[in-house]
Every structure is written in structure tokens, then in C-alpha cells.
Amino acid sequence: MEHFIQEFRSDTAWLPDWFVSIGVLVVAFLIGLAIQRFGFRFLTRLVANRDLFWRSLVSRTRRPMRLAILTWTLSFGATVAPLTGNQASVIRHILLLCFIVVVGWMAKIALHVWTVVYLRRFKLDAEDNLLARAHVTQSRIMERILSFMIVAITIAATLMTFPAVQQYGVSLLASAGVAGIVLGLALQPVLKNIFAGIQLAITQPIRIDDALIVEGEWGNVEEITSTYVVMKLWDWRRMILPLSYFIEQPFQNWTREGAALIGTVMIYLDYSVPVDVIRKKVEEIAAASKLWDKRVVAVQVTDFRENVMEIRILASASNAPRTFDLRCEMREKLIDFIQREYPSALPRVRAEGATNGAVVGEAAQPRTLQS
Numbered sequence: 001m002e003h004f005i006q007e008f009r010s011d012t013a014w015l016p017d018w019f020v021s022i023g024v025l026v027v028a029f030l031i032g033l034a035i036q037r038f039g040f041r042f043l044t045r046l047v048a049n050r051d052l053f054w055r056s057l058v059s060r061t062r063r064p065m066r067l068a069i070l071t072w073t074l075s076f077g078a079t080v081a082p083l084t085g086n087q088a089s090v091i092r093h094i095l096l097l098c099f100i101v102v103v104g105w106m107a108k109i110a111l112h113v114w115t116v117v118y119l120r121r122f123k124l125d126a127e128d129n130l131l132a133r134a135h136v137t138q139s140r141i142m143e144r145i146l147s148f149m150i151v152a153i154t155i156a157a158t159l160m161t162f163p164a165v166q167q168y169g170v171s172l173l174a175s176a177g178v179a180g181i182v183l184g185l186a187l188q189p190v191l192k193n194i195f196a197g198i199q200l201a202i203t204q205p206i207r208i209d210d211a212l213i214v215e216g217e218w219g220n221v222e223e224i225t226s227t228y229v230v231m232k233l234w235d236w237r238r239m240i241l242p243l244s245y246f247i248e249q250p251f252q253n254w255t256r257e258g259a260a261l262i263g264t265v266m267i268y269l270d271y272s273v274p275v276d277v278i279r280k281k282v283e284e285i286a287a288a289s290k291l292w293d294k295r296v297v298a299v300q301v302t303d304f305r306e307n308v309m310e311i312r313i314l315a316s317a318s319n320a321p322r323t324f325d326l327r328c329e330m331r332e333k334l335i336d337f338i339q340r341e342y343p344s345a346l347p348r349v350r351a352e353g354a355t356n357g358a359v360v361g362e363a364a365q366p367r368t369l370q371s
Contacts, residue, residue: 021081028077032070040065053117060109068102071095097158104154108147115143133207133255137224140208141201144226145194196243197226206246206253211261211320213252214241220320234324254320261320262296263327265313267334268305273345275301278311278334285333286315291326293318308347 047054078091122132210221219233231239279299286297296316303310317323
């Protein structure tokens with residue numbers, strides 16, 4: 001290699017150095033483009049019959065591959081060209097920075113492609129999507145954490161190529177105890193959420209599309225990033241919460257073990273209403289509804305109060321939105337039935353005059369005497 005470089009420089013000694021250098025770099029650039037084009041076609045044919053990961057990886061890494069090859073050919077051109085020591089050093093440093101960035105770029109692309117391909121087998125729109133939610137949550141959290149680490153390592157590697165930063169790094173290592181304490185205190189919120197994200201990925205108290213009640217609000221987990229969680233509330237608002245919230249604060253998870261839920265409807269009726277008739281009507285409403293999953297339906301008298309009895313109706317559905325709609329449908333059809341068949345069973349206040357016993361208002365509740 002050195003012999004070739006010396007012969008090349010001796011053959012071009014009659015030309016200006018800057019002209020030769022530009023020509024060499026242009027030729028190296030064109031050679032790099034040709035190698036990249038040929039290499040991309042070869043790899044595309046090579047992975048044509050392979051699985052989706054390799055085909056997607058080759059397709060998505062076309063640009064970083066081009067930059068990597070150009071970095072290599074230009075580095076070779078800078079070695080051959082008659083540059084001064086300072087010029088060659090600057091160009092090689094720039095090319096080294098480009099190579100480090102390309103490696104980090106390709107690592108992020110490979111991680112993203114693997115995550116997308118892996119998650120294709122899981123469908124969040126399935127009726128019982130517990131397994132899908134678990135894998136999607138773990139994969140996305142780990143992808144964001146690893147992406148953050150790749151970016152951090154890439155930035156650190158680029159900074160360490162500068163001599164001044166290297167000396168600063170040595171001085172930091174010399175006082176690692178104090179620097180570690182200061183850095184830990186400064187980055188406490190960031191590190192807290194990063195470790196919370198790792199804990200969430202492992203233990204999974206929440207998953208993507210889980211139905212939660214947080215801070216008195218009901219909604220579904222829409223997105224889990226490396227630092228915060230986005231909840232889509234029932235009225236389409238978004239609640240943003242730090243990851244550490246779900247490690248430190250209590251909350252309700254309605255879909256922790258499965259997507260199916262039991263909905264509750266409370267109704268207050270007079271003691272005169274026949275409970276068996278109400279039970280049969282509730283079963284009839286549930287059987288006719290497309291929302292009921294045919295697992296749970298029950299009618300129970302749960303309390304006696306001064307004027308009314310409390311009746312609790314239970315009905316199950318495959319997920320939280322369908323459960324909410326089933327509860328609303330049950331209320332509407334049941335109250336329509338009671339209004340038509342047992343209007344006197346609706347709660348009212350009835351009073352009689354103490355002097356002549358005239359009825360002031362009708363109701364199907366125990367009488368309240370007024371003097």
C-alpha cells in the first residue's frame with residue numbers, strides 16, 4: 001500500500017497538490033457510490049428469499065450503508081491524496097465521526113425493524129388481547145430504552161474522539177466518586193424514569209391498551225415512552241404521567257388479567273316490585289344484546305333502605321368499552337320496561353294531609369306523614 005501511494009504521488013508531482021487531492025476525493029466518492037449500488041443489489045437478491053427481518057433491514061439501511069461505504073472510500077482517498085498532515089488529520093477525523101454516527105444509525109434501524117417484525121404476530125384489536133398487550137408493552141419500552149442507550153453511546157463515542165474531551169474524561173475518572181454523586185443528583189429524574197421503565201417492562205403493572213382509572217379519570221394506555229405514559233381518556237383528552245407514577249402511586253387496572261369486564265348497574269325500586277320479573281327482564285335484555293359475552297348476568301338485592309331497596313345488576317362484556325355500552329343499554333331498556341309495566345315501583349315521595357287524609361302525591365314507597 002505504501003509503495004502504491006509513493007508511486008502515485010511521484011507520477012502526479014507535476015500537478016498542483018490541491019488539484020490532485022480534489023480529483024482523488026471525487027474519484028473515491030464515485031467509486032464509493034458504485035460499490036454501494038452494486039452491494040445493495042447483491043444484498044437485495046441475497047435476502048430475497050429470507051424472512052421479513054432481513055429484507056426489511058437491507059431495505060431500510062440503504063442510506064446508512066451508502067454513507068458507511070463513502071466514509072471508507074473517502075478515507076482511503078484521503079490517505080492517497082497529497083494532503084498536508086493537518087488537512088489529512090481533519091478529513092480523517094470528520095470521516096471517523098461520520099462512521100460512528102452511521103454505526104449508531106444502523107443499530108437504531110436494526111432495533112426498530114426487529115421490534116416491528118416481532119410485533120406483527122400480535123394483534124391489539126383481538127377480542128382477548130392480553131398476550132398481545134404484554135408483548136407490545138415490553139417490546140416498545142425496551143426499544144425506547146435501548147434507543148436511548150444507542151444515542152448516548154454514539155454521542156459519547158463522538159465526543160471521545162476530541163483530545164480535550166478525552167482529557168476531561170480522564171479527570172472525571174480520577175474523581176469518580178464526587179463526579180458520580182453530582183451526576184446522579186443532577187440526572188435523578190431522568191434515571192428514575194429510566195429504571196421505572198425497565199421495571200414496568202419486566203413486571204408490567206400496565207400494558208398498551210390497558211383500561212385504567214388514574215387520578216379519578218378513566219382511559220386507555222395509548223403510548224408508553226422511555227419517560228412518560230400517555231393515557232387516552234374516554235372523552236379523547238390525553239393525560240400525561242411520568243413512568244415513576246405507576247411504580248409509586250396506586251391506580252386501578254381493569255384489564256390486568258384479561259380484557260373482559262363485569263359491568264355493574266345499580267337501580268333503586270319500591271319494595272312492591274317483583275324481583276323475579278326484574279331478573280327475567282335483565283336476562284332477556286342481555287341475551288338480545290350483541291355486547292354481552294354470555295358469561296355473567298345476575299340480579300341481586302344488595303341493600304334495604306328506608307324507602308327503597310337497592311338492586312344490583314351484573315353483566316359481562318369482552319372489553320371495557322363494550323362493558324360501558326352494555327351498562328348504558330341495560331339502564332335504558334330496564335327503565336323503559338319498569339315505566340311501562342310497573343310505574344308505581346319507581347321511587348317517589350308521597351304525603352297525606354293529617355286532617356282529611358287527602359293524597360297529595362302518589363308513590364310506591366312507605367308513606368311519609370305530614371302534620
